[in-house]
Amino acid sequence: MTYDCSFLGELDLDGDVSFGDSHRDGRAGDWGTPDEEKVRPDAVVWPGSTEDVSKLLAAATERGVPVTPYAAGTGLEGNATPVEAGISLDMTRMDEVLDVRPEDFQIDVEPGVIGSAVDEAVASHGLFFPPLPSSGEFSTVGGMVATDASGMKTVKYGEVADWVLELEAVLADGTVIKLGSKAAKTSSGYNLKDLVVGSEGTLAVVTRVTLRLAGIPAQKRAGRAVFASLDDATAAVADAVTSGVDVATIELLDETSTRMANAYSDTDLPDAPTVFFEFHADHGVDEEVAFCRSLFESNGAERFEVSADDTEMAELWQARKDLAYAVQSWDPDLRPLHPGDVTVPISAYGEVVSYAKELAADRGLIIPCFGHAGDGNVHYSVLVDPDDPESVELGERTYSDIVHRALELGGTATGEHGIGLGKREYLVAEHGEAAVRTMRAVKDTLDPTGTLNPGKIFPDE
Template sequence: MNHPHPAPVDLAAAKRPFPDALLAALKALLGERVSTAAAVREHHGRDESPFDPIAPDAVAYAHSTEEVVQIVRLCARYDVPIIPYGAGSSLEGHLLAVQGGLTIDLSEMNQIVSVNAEDLTVTVQPGISRKTLNEGLRDTGLFFPIDPGADASIGGMCATRASGTNAVRYGTMRENVLGLTVVLADGRVIKTGSRARKSSAGYDLTRLFVGSEGTLGIITEATVRLYPQPEAVSAAVCAFSSMGDAVQCVIETIQLGVPVARVEFVDGLAIRAINQHSKFTLTESPTLFFEFHGSPTGVHEQAETVQALASEHGGQGFEWATQQEERSRLWSARHNAYFAMLQLKPGCRAVTTDVCVPISRLTECVVETEQDLKASPLPCPIVGHVGDGNFHVAILVDPDKPEELLEAERLNQRIVERAIAMGGTCTGEHGVGLHKMGFLVSEHGEDAIDVMRSIKAALDPRNLLNPGKIFRMPA
């Protein structure tokens, strides 16, 4: 497979005109909540991907579903692309305005609409972040568990089908979104799903929009599942002599049915970065981070079982963190691993990739990946939510050295092709965006991609919603 590093500059050559009449109409509608300032546009034309920024022509800040409808109808009238924006934390170029257009910033639509504690659900606007949501739920005894690391917006998490450290126990956004309010490309508003736990009524439109990366509609409300805050929580860290031993310990933990809430893998290089960044003194070798939720007795039994398994696989220094402050510090260090890893090579960019494979192939996949990375001159730390077969590689490159970008894409191709060959996927949670477009055909086949294009054409026939992402439409 030939999958060169994507070239957004070339894609930007297809930029569509942005009429003065549209800008005037938007300003009449929103006033100062429309900006063409260079700094604002550039901020909205970059994410955490390795790509250079591609700014939109203008940015509009929406405050309601009704405003989104009016903005969309204006853009449709003038045939101008629309890129939804939440927190800007995506990793695969989702936000780049490759055909120009208007970024619609939903971050100020950040309210909890209603909490239905008895039903264990909450309805929110898309701009609310996961941390803000959980702060708002603190007094209810409930929490929203999906935790991708970054303080992402709920709308963005729906759009990318996010997951994270808790997915091994609580699932991903796919399992936890019950219903959506969506503005379509022509300004129609639809509501998908309901607050009921299940339904057999028609096509599952909720799942269609979850993971659509802003290409099918703009999410303006989401109803998601909540869970009782656990009675007891305990965390632990354990170091291993090899990646294979650490991952095999996780596989056996899952296969035994131990209901761990989190189990994260961090390789020795990433541990070095965490130690430097967060002032830890962890052993610089492959390490597992565990967290257990439940009753005090249940948590103790889970932890004892896992500790015994870890010992069988050579795990050393099983350290506990039972106080909330200790646990928070530990998981904060894990969540900040991406930024810590960037410090391993000052001035670098991270070409990130994530894959997911069946749990039975995880050890083989991780060990073979490690061999590829050790043979490369680039620093390439690995972290992963290995409890569900998902791991991430941050390939650190000097953006001024084209040969390093080529080497990063060579490694990315090896990692992804291996995962697909093992029955896995080219992206477990980052999404496709620009970066993984070349791998979709290998994973799904041409006919499946044609079906995706047909859905896109049916809902967005003029290709106005986040064009140029996931797959290319026919000219």
């Protein structure tokens, strides 16, 4: 499909427009889009202001031209792939930090600001942005808001939605609205702010974000523990969370993942299930670490290392940080299918991880499992031979079986990456026909012409 986007030249935008091949190619998909599923947009627009976004959306809606918001392209579910071509709305040049109000623990940013730049802008005030995802050095605030992202510290601090106070957003018809409040709490009217957060650019385009911040804790410890078996490791994580250990981060790598990490990062971890952790506190951090250690050891931890030194902490953690790359580069002949996540209640965490490993063993597949274990979150990839249709089919089926198992256990098909294209088939299984019908009704109300990011979230009808 191709759309005539020549009207873009007449809009008199502050920002820029390109019809060039390299610009269009660069926005044909995101980190999660395989080459064969990429779709080139007909044009790329970099808006320079809220007014630009408003003018563009009004004109595109009038002409029936799809608009797919784009930013860093770090999504893993094809969230920013312009499946129906049209316009890729690249928000990366709206990247100003507008205001920092340390006395209110608040910052106002444009959506193109990179996550780690938020931390840089507020560090001198002793503040930080806690839910930063692992991709925070690349991902934009707008992207994080679009998927309601979360990260390693979510187990203590919550997800992105918990840290968004107020949004400015533009509806498909060009209307600019303000959502939420700069007050710490509000019961005023419908909570449209949290409706837009996580809606993946299908309801509105966010043009300004007020984030809440947290104080940098006085005490930090980081470390890792090695377990003899995966069951021991998942039981230790669940035990720590259920016992109320105040962890800031608790990450699991299964044996397959540690092997991949060792190969990639040139580390010498034992090829065994490993739990990485970090503690934040203003008081008593060593008591919390000791409590955690006792729980871990009673669950069979064989090696427990911890440090308060920044360099040492980083070394202990290196393998975890490199893991996404390690999985990608494990075997040049294999490709990881859909590197997504599922999330379950913590009591079901061991069950969903062991189910994935059983399928791997039974079906002769390589399935590294890792993730933000304290949230009940598992990232897993099924490695397949992309040239072998049977391998791909088996991989797809296995991937899907794990999502369905997570749903049976009271979990969600995606804890942090959104539905995008990749998880659409699970939407009804998770929420039921009636809830999905209600979601569609909301979409049809806010964007009746289907201008914004078509093809995402909802399964084809």
